[in-house]
Amino acid sequence: MTQPVQNPRARLGEHLRAALALAARGVPVLPLRAGKRPFGNCAACAGNVCGGRPHMKSGGTCQCPAPCHAWAAATTDTTAITSQPWAAAWRLAATVAYHPGGTGLTVVDLDNAEAVAWARRSLPTTRTVATTRGEHWIYRGAMQSANAVRPGVDLKSRMAYARWIGPGTGTITDLPPVVRALAAKESSTVRPASHAIAVPALAEGGECRHRTPAYLERGICMAEQRIAEASCAVHATVYRTFLAVLSKHGRCGCLTDAHVARLFTAAQAKGESPRHCTDAWTNARTRLGL
Template structure:
């Protein structure tokens, strides 16, 4: 097997797609699910029927259902150990266009610590237990037994590739593979906030009425806040943008009359966080909306 799939013409004279296919079948036989990667070391795009995830996605993909497409769709989720699929006609065109072979580490029960430069390698050598190592163009892959959540840029020059991710296959590597250590798992853990930060109090100059709400009745404000909550809750995509625009609309309508209270802002933040926004994103969006309006 030619371990380095960077070259388009293997040294054994085999046509590139045949070499890639041979590597992929060998990986599959070893229980490692491969997939072809095109120029730029990225997966092939979805077919027309699956474009925009209209098909519902592949099994085991986040928020996606089954997909019966036989094409090379859905990136890492297309990786398989089924030799009949790997060598099937739908995959043949992809192997002909592929520049290298990728694989799904999580599907093989593995985690790859991708060290992108010499500084990252030095850090790993002084911090992480030794394991199987594969040389890359700019650094090294350290491969451990065990899976975890994938996450990029866990520290300068260091990415983690395991579940719901893919890595480039660059050969079997050297050294004995060891169990995934807690030191690696800890890298992907986002520090939870110790407490929900208090929303910014809206202390802005009153507009003419000495602080009296120009809307006269609290019911008007309550309806406005309720509608804003519904707008955020109903967002099916673009949540960041929806939250910011909703905050902007609320502040535009109520930010200058002094009627907004912390209780109202907490309601808006709670709606945003229920849609997956972090407290920091909420605070930033609120501050940006105030800045936009000059409050």
């Protein structure tokens, strides 16, 4: 018997109903494109020139007129969700996502059977949601997000989004120290090596060609965005991004510790360890002869 073809409009209605139901419960939601990717920048923030910072309220919600900053765009405003330009985004959306940290939750994303087996041996029981390849274990309590804390395991909480699959089964329990410890192993205060920005001055001397701080700021913002949007080959993306920044800005002496710290922070948010960041930065400098 031929299976009926689902009406795309019905699918849209399903996503929107789920988003509104979550928002009504205080869960910040956002639409995702196919491949679980967030929507791109709105016109006001094209190229992420604002760095996602000037337009963010204290609660972490983007004030731009469109859902353009991924997790920071997640909202509980049901009027905004159903109005333009959000309504246009929902027409193109493939699924619903939410900001776990924005509702005081942490999702342990287990990406395969081996990771699920590890969690069942090592973590306290809590609410679980079956995914395509594994499970989401949901705990009460927010924390720093981190990717690849062990094989097949990501932590999604603050400054991250997770796909909404369903309510799951079981009772949510408090975030255990063992989960917080997983992130602690892969993160630390960002301290680039003191020589990391020791680059030569302009060979010919004279005025820096960047002329205004805005030129460099835009370059750093674009680099942060490129790293944040990496969906695979994160280490290679980080290296190539560091290489691009250094090739453009590394010989004039304008890069500061604060700039490098921002790049390292972006990389660590994608799961890179401080050592990997330092190695990538050093390798990029070596490649350019700096």
